[in-house]
Amino acid sequence: MKLYYAPGACSLASHITIRELNLEVDIIKVDILKKYKTERGEDYYKINPKGYVPYLTIDPDTSISEGAVILQYLADQKPEGKMSPLEGTPERYKIQEWLTFIATELHHLIDSFFAKYHFTEAGLKFQKAKLHKRLAILETQFTDNDFLMGADYTIADAYAFTVMNWISAFGLDVDISDYKNISAYMNKIQYREAVQTAMKEEGLI
Numbered sequence: 001m002k003l004y005y006a007p008g009a010c011s012l013a014s015h016i017t018i019r020e021l022n023l024e025v026d027i028i029k030v031d032i033l034k035k036y037k038t039e040r041g042e043d044y045y046k047i048n049p050k051g052y053v054p055y056l057t058i059d060p061d062t063s064i065s066e067g068a069v070i071l072q073y074l075a076d077q078k079p080e081g082k083m084s085p086l087e088g089t090p091e092r093y094k095i096q097e098w099l100t101f102i103a104t105e106l107h108h109l110i111d112s113f114f115a116k117y118h119f120t121e122a123g124l125k126f127q128k129a130k131l132h133k134r135l136a137i138l139e140t141q142f143t144d145n146d147f148l149m150g151a152d153y154t155i156a157d158a159y160a161f162t163v164m165n166w167i168s169a170f171g172l173d174v175d176i177s178d179y180k181n182i183s184a185y186m187n188k189i190q191y192r193e194a195v196q197t198a199m200k201e202e203g204l205i
């Protein structure tokens with residue numbers, strides 16, 4: 001298998017999961033900012049016509065895009081690693097609820113702050129208010145739960161960590177200092193061995 005990634009991008013969640021589960025996957029860097037080439041010099045659009053990361057090639061005929069789906073595929077390769085509830089269980093729908101929340105509510109909302117100069121002042125205020133409402137949901141979740149699925153660390157946490165880490169790592173204009181539970185959650189995840197390994201491999205730390 002091959003995972004196509006860009007340093008610090010949303011693909012970090014898949015990279016973390018690969019290291020958590022000790023899966024045999026080649027990790028291939030892609031320039032998604034300018035040239036859209038892999039580190040091997042290949043035209044990335046020829047590999048993944050969508051042009052974005054993450055992208056997982058399983059065999060010459062099968063590839064998956066969309067991070068939330070790639071994460072589930074990776075977790076299913078080693079069910080004993082318990083990075084996701086099993087297919088067909090009610091908990092599987094619960095983790096899909098969180099993965100969808102992260103993908104549709106958090107990921108692109110936080111992403112939009114990288115280009116905040118596109119916003120009018122009113123637009124920026126609107127985006128901030130919306131993001132704070134979504135962060136408040138997580139702050140409440142972590143009042144009584146260590147992780148999104150309760151006591152167990154899963155792929156949903158790898159994904160939530162990855163996108164919320166952008167706020168501090170890239171100095172985005174969002175004040176999260178009041179979210180004590182989120183801050184404790186982020187620290188707990190950041191110092192996991194697999195997270196440190198993936199971040200080092202991407203040159204982030």
Ligand SMILES: N[C@@H](CCC(=O)N[C@@H](CS)C(=O)NCC(=O)O)C(=O)O
Nearest residue numbers: 009010032051052053054066067068
């Ligand atoms: N819908 C995709 C979006 C992935 C995405 O936004 N990837 C960003 C990095 S975090 C990217 O590759 N951007 C480059 C581009 O869009 O050209 C997913 O959920 O996996």
